[in-house]
Amino acid sequence: xxxxxxxxxxxxxxxxxxxxxxxxxxxxxxxxxxxxxxxxxxxxxxxxxxxxxxxxxxxxxxxxxxxxxxxxxxxxxxxxxxxxxxxxxxxxxxxxxxxxxxxxxxxxxxxxxxxxxxxxxxxxxxxxxxxxxxxxxxxxxxxxxxxxxxxxxxxxxxxxxxxxxxxxxxxxxxxxxxxxxxxxxxxxxxxxxxxxxxxxxxxxxxxxxxxxxxxxxxxxxxxxxxxxxxxxxxxxxxxxxxxxxxxxxxxxxxxxxxxxxxxxxxxxxxxxxxxxxxxxxxxxxxxxxxxxxxxxxxxxxxxxxxxxxxxxxxxxxxxxxxxxxxxxxxxxxxxxxxxxxxxxxxxxxxxxxxxxxxxxxxxxxxxxxxxxxxxxxxxxxxxxxxxxxxxxxxxxxxxxxxxxxxxxxxxxxxxxxxxxxxxxxxxxxxxxxxxxxxxxxxxxxxxxxxxxxxxxxxxxxxxxxxxxxxxxxxxx
Numbered sequence: 051x052x053x054x055x056x057x058x059x060x061x062x063x064x065x066x067x068x069x070x071x072x073x074x075x076x077x078x079x080x081x082x083x084x085x086x087x088x089x090x091x092x093x094x095x096x097x098x099x100x101x102x103x104x105x106x107x108x109x110x111x112x113x114x115x116x117x118x119x120x121x122x123x124x125x126x127x128x129x130x131x132x133x134x135x136x137x138x139x140x141x142x143x144x145x146x147x148x149x150x151x152x153x154x155x156x157x158x159x160x161x162x163x164x165x166x167x168x169x170x171x172x173x174x175x176x177x178x179x180x181x182x183x184x185x186x187x188x189x190x191x192x193x194x195x196x197x198x199x200x201x202x203x204x205x206x207x208x209x210x211x212x213x214x215x216x217x218x219x220x221x222x223x224x225x226x227x228x229x230x231x232x233x234x235x236x237x238x239x240x241x242x243x244x245x246x247x248x249x250x251x252x253x254x255x256x257x258x259x260x261x262x263x264x265x266x267x268x269x270x271x272x273x274x275x276x277x278x279x280x281x282x283x284x285x286x287x288x289x290x291x292x293x294x295x296x297x298x299x300x301x302x303x304x305x306x307x308x309x310x311x312x313x314x315x316x317x318x319x320x321x322x323x324x325x326x327x328x329x330x331x332x333x334x335x336x337x338x339x340x341x342x343x344x345x346x347x348x349x350x351x352x353x354x355x356x357x358x359x360x361x362x363x364x365x366x367x368x369x370x371x372x373x374x375x376x377x378x379x380x381x382x383x384x385x386x387x388x389x390x391x392x393x394x395x396x397x398x399x400x401x402x403x404x405x406x407x408x409x410x411x412x413x414x415x416x417x418x419x420x421x422x423x424x425x426x427x428x429x430x431x432x433x434x435x436x437x438x439x440x441x442x443x444x445x446x447x448x449x450x451x452x453x454x455x456x457x458x459x460x461x462x463x464x465x466x467x468x469x470x471x472x473x474x475x476x477x478x479x480x481x482x483x484x485x486x487x488x489x490x491x492x493x494x495x496x497x498x499x500x501x502x503x504x505x506x507x508x509x510x511x512x513x514x515x516x517x518x519x520x521x522x523x524x525x526x
């Protein structure tokens with residue numbers, strides 16, 4: 051009977067793990083821009099619901115992104131997979147001519163932006179000599195962009211579509227020096243894959259401008275520029291816990307996270323898709339260095355309830371994104387000045403958690419809310435339709451459920467499968483909504499008068515996450 055029980059638990063865990071991995075494998079990492087510039091701030095439904103104010107809490111495996119030091123507080127083996135349902139509109143009212151309406155790839159971005167994170171505490175594998183180390187891995191995109199405009203619009207010679215599905219693979223290690231201090235660091239392997247989105251950065255437009263510049267094209271030809279590369283960066287985090295309660299849970303956390311600059315030396319092709327014409331093309335895409343500081347406090351934290359308040363401030367040095375000039379294999383250069391500025395994001399969030407309430411025993415239920423102000427790095431002079439950015443205000447709310455031993459997930463799946471070997475300890479589900487409202491932006495002093503007018507952008511995001519926690523023991 052013991053063998054039968056172990057086999058049942060193992061089969062259940064294997065089945066659930068297979069479902070998670072299948073979900074990850076079949077969901078594309080094509081991405082939308084909903085931070086300042088083309089950064090992606092939404093990597094976890096729990097964080098999105100709190101306006102991204104998560105660096106000093108980071109109590110699920112998405113800590114690999116938000117603060118790698120925080121994975122030291124995640125016991126056993128934990129994983130989370132998430133996706134974003136994105137809807138939005140770009141309304142451009144030119145100084146002259148009809149209004150133009152763009153979007154972010156369709157009614158909903160398809161395939162949806164997604165992420166996968168996993169962490170494992172080595173001491174829970176039965177390796178006591180590594181009792182202070184935790185390993186993590188993420189597959190997601192902290193940068194990305196999709197925008198689309200009608201081919202018949204007045205800005206079609208500038209842009210009809212752009213996409214940049216930049217994939218980030220982040221092997222991470224964290225070390226707890228003492229109960230007050232944890233440190234974490236990892237690599238950022240920025241790359242592209244044909245399995246995920248377009249598999250390269252691409253810009254599409256009509257050929258009117260190129261025809262006037264002397265290229266042997268007709269004005270309505272379809273042009274595409276594309277390129278890909280793999281580049282290496284790094285990230286590091288610190289988590290300071292000066293105050294804990296009697297159960298050892300944090301009451302105050304201070305976070306500091308740094309992400310390095312990286313440069314993708316894009317190599318690809320310049321295509322006239324209407325005429326079968328092609329040249330080699332090169333461009334450098336500079337990703338900014340980013341610094342995040344966070345403070346989280348728990349005014350209430352006991353065996354029944356937890357209430358957290360957090361504020362994070364995020365600084366991005368976009369001054370490295372000074373141009374995106376394209377050099378063609380025939381020696382011609384297509385200038386693309388950017389001259390972006392440094393910018394900041396202020397994130398505030400709260401979470402109120404009911405721990406195993408009488409009305410839902412074996413579950414934790416979290417209610418969350420948040421606000422974000424994002425400063426735009428895009429100057430008026432080099433504003434372009436691919437990133438129709440302005441200062442923005444975001445409002446979010448969400449709820450999370452974590453089912454533990456004794457409960458059943460969706461009324462069918464046991465949330466705890468015992469404590470031998472690889473045992474399922476908890477199953478969770480988080481959902482969040484965020485509305486991102488960009489301030490109206492009037493452009494009247496741009497290098498290209500065709501973008502003069504009023505730009506109005508709104509994005510709606512529904513963030514969904516599944517989470518699995520395992521107890522891992524020496525017998526495994």
